[in-house]
Amino acid sequence: xxxxxxxxxxxxxxxxxxxxxxxxxxxxxxxxxxxxxxxxxxxxxxxxxxxxxxxxxxxxxxxxxxxxxxxxxxxxxxxxxxxxxxxxxxxxxxxxxxxxxxxxxxxxxxxxxxxxxxxxxxxxxxxxxxxxxxxxxxxxxxxxxxxxxxxxxxxxxxxxxxxxxxxx
Amino acid sequence: xxxxxxxxxxxxxxxxxxxxxxxxxxxxxxxxxxxxxxxxxxxxxxxxxxxxxxxxxxxxxxxxxxxxxxxxxxxxxxxxxxxxxxxxxxxxxxxxxxxxxxxxxxxxxxxxxxxxxxxxxxxxxxxxxxxxxxxxxxxxxxxxxxxxxxxxxxxxxxxxxxxxxxxxxxxxxxxxxxxxxxxxxx
Numbered sequence: 001x002x003x004x005x006x007x008x009x010x011x012x013x014x015x016x017x018x019x020x021x022x023x024x025x026x027x028x029x030x031x032x033x034x035x036x037x038x039x040x041x042x043x044x045x046x047x048x049x050x051x052x053x054x055x056x057x058x059x060x061x062x063x064x065x066x067x068x069x070x071x072x073x074x075x076x077x078x079x080x081x082x083x084x085x086x087x088x089x090x091x092x093x094x095x096x097x098x099x100x101x102x103x104x105x106x107x108x109x110x111x112x113x114x115x116x117x118x119x120x121x122x123x124x125x126x127x128x129x130x131x132x133x134x135x136x137x138x139x140x141x142x143x144x145x146x147x148x149x150x151x152x153x154x155x156x157x158x159x160x161x162x163x164x165x166x167x168x
Numbered sequence: 169x170x171x172x173x174x175x176x177x178x179x180x181x182x183x184x185x186x187x188x189x190x191x192x193x194x195x196x197x198x199x200x201x202x203x204x205x206x207x208x209x210x211x212x213x214x215x216x217x218x219x220x221x222x223x224x225x226x227x228x229x230x231x232x233x234x235x236x237x238x239x240x241x242x243x244x245x246x247x248x249x250x251x252x253x254x255x256x257x258x259x260x261x262x263x264x265x266x267x268x269x270x271x272x273x274x275x276x277x278x279x280x281x282x283x284x285x286x287x288x289x290x291x292x293x294x295x296x297x298x299x300x301x302x303x304x305x306x307x308x309x310x311x312x313x314x315x316x317x318x319x320x321x322x323x324x325x326x327x328x329x330x331x332x333x334x335x336x337x338x339x340x341x342x343x344x345x346x347x348x349x350x351x352x353x354x
Contacts, residue, residue: 008333043344073227
């Protein structure tokens with residue numbers, strides 16, 4: 001015999017006609033045997049047969065409905081139905097900082113390559129000149145080289161170049 | 169019943185901002201949406217306001233529609249939510265307006281005994297439905313007055329099918345008592 005618990009588990013599927021014939025027979029048998037479940041089933045039947053109809057609205061009603069709806073939409077400022085997807089807002093100071101940093105880095109790393117006279121005016125243009133440069137560098141105190149002072153090193157190169165020009 | 173293809177088309181066009189699509193969508197769903205709102209609040213004027221508010225919310229939140237559920241259940245959910253909001257705000261006025269609405273609808277003059285009986289029974293059911301909790305009433309209205317299946321109701325209300333069944337059983341239990349009392353009294 002189908003207990004009330006199992007009856008209720010399958011009750012809505014039974015009402016919707018989704019059970020197998022075998023299960024439907026079990027449900028019907030339980031309805032016949034159990035007063036409470038039978039009343040539940042009859043309640044559904046009465047509710048489904050008897051319900052207050054929704055008053056049918058006229059075309060005038062729907063026309064006015066549409067006009068009012070569009071007025072309310074316009075008031076809300078929803079003229080565009082579509083809103084672009086919202087992105088995470090990047091704070092302006094961070095944007096400015098990022099741009100400034102990129103500009104600075106550009107000037108620091110790229111521009112000196114074009115302004116550097118050692119690039120524009122290479123110290124040596126031939127292998128012989130390079131050899132001379134090396135020899136003279138060894139004669140020069142080479143403090144800059146020893147101290148790994150790049151700026152001073154370039155000063156010495158500049159001095160060498162000038163000396164070379166005088167010698168040459 | 170709008171086909172799934174048509175619903176997908178509505179969603180695609182609405183997301184692109186197609187105003188014509190919106191008007192078509194309103195025409196397609198206004199009757200069903202009005203029926204849900206009407207049964208929840210009991211009068212046409214409030215149902216109209218609720219339905220307009222629901223369509224506006226669909227408008228402005230279409231990009232939040234995830235397309236995991238069907239469009240019509242998402243729309244009905246919005247209608248139900250708007251009705252709940254309305255009921256919460258105007259609880260007292262709702263009782264007065266529904267009583268007035270009933271007296272308009274149930275005019276017994278010139279009607280047969282069966283029709284009168286039918287109307288009285290419908291009135292008893294409606295009266296009982298108004299005493300249900302929001303969730304129970306929503307499940308009851310969507311199931312027995314709008315013909316949605318258990319799974320469609322679950323999708324509409326954003327809960328699982330078992331929860332819907334529990335709400336329905338509780339609603340039917342109260343309905344059974346009210347109808348038994350009506351039978352004894354009538």
